[in-house]
Amino acid sequence: MTKAKLSLLLILLVMNACGHKDAGTGDIALGAAESCSFTSTKDNSSLAIKVVASDTAEAKEFLATCQNPYTKLYAKDAEAAKVGKKQFSYNGCSGCHGGNANGLMGPSLIDAKWQYAKHITDKGMFETIAGGSNGSPPEWGSMLTWHNQLPGKTGEGLDTDTILKIMAWLRTQYIGGGETPWLN
Numbered sequence: 001m002t003k004a005k006l007s008l009l010l011i012l013l014v015m016n017a018c019g020h021k022d023a024g025t026g027d028i029a030l031g032a033a034e035s036c037s038f039t040s041t042k043d044n045s046s047l048a049i050k051v052v053a054s055d056t057a058e059a060k061e062f063l064a065t066c067q068n069p070y071t072k073l074y075a076k077d078a079e080a081a082k083v084g085k086k087q088f089s090y091n092g093c094s095g096c097h098g099g100n101a102n103g104l105m106g107p108s109l110i111d112a113k114w115q116y117a118k119h120i121t122d123k124g125m126f127e128t129i130a131g132g133s134n135g136s137p138p139e140w141g142s143m144l145t146w147h148n149q150l151p152g153k154t155g156e157g158l159d160t161d162t163i164l165k166i167m168a169w170l171r172t173q174y175i176g177g178g179e180t181p182w183l184n
């Protein structure tokens with residue numbers, strides 16, 4: 001085979017491979033977009049939270065990677081973070097956790113004392129807000145279920161994006177010192 005023919009063959013092969021990839025992106029993207037699997041803080045069962053048509057790009061990214069894309073954004077942009085604070089108040093989180101999330105009849109969400117160690121990760125905190133908890137230690141009650149795709153949700157529930165915005169704002173308010181792994 002001449003060099004010219006070999007190059008042409010290579011180009012055709014590459015084009016062919018690209019073509020196949022494009023044809024399959026629908027399925028591939030959907031599969032990849034749901035690769036973060038969530039575990040209930042109540043009983044370790046799996047929380048069936050799926051990508052839905054109305055999800056934002058940020059929600060899709062989180063459901064694929066388990067990393068909240070708003071966290072680093074809000075850390076740099078106090079103005080953007082206000083959206084998260086607004087949702088925190090609007091949805092009544094402040095009623096139990098205080099207007100500044102520093103605790104009331106529910107625990108502080110901005111100190112280093114976590115009810116469950118996993119709350120230092122985006123995935124872990126999301127699991128407790130989305131699916132609720134059973135209460136631990138007993139001096140606090142349990143957390144409600146908030147995700148709109150889960151049975152037993154509070155009212156209409158919240159979508160993935162809203163929970164992520166609230167979480168990202170909470171991280172900006174953190175005053176517990178030490179490691180801040182959610183910014184890594």
Ligand code: HEC
Binds near residue numbers: 109
């Ligand atoms: C009716 C009261 C109540 C409301 C309303 C409420 N929470 Fe909670 N929340 C709790 C209690 C009680 C706990 C402790 C649960 C446990 O220890 O199992 C908790 C725990 C948490 C935790 C983990 C705290 C930690 O220190 O590890 C987060 C995060 C959280 N709530 C976020 C929210 C958000 C966000 C909202 C609004 C969407 C909300 N909560 C609304 C009562 C409430």
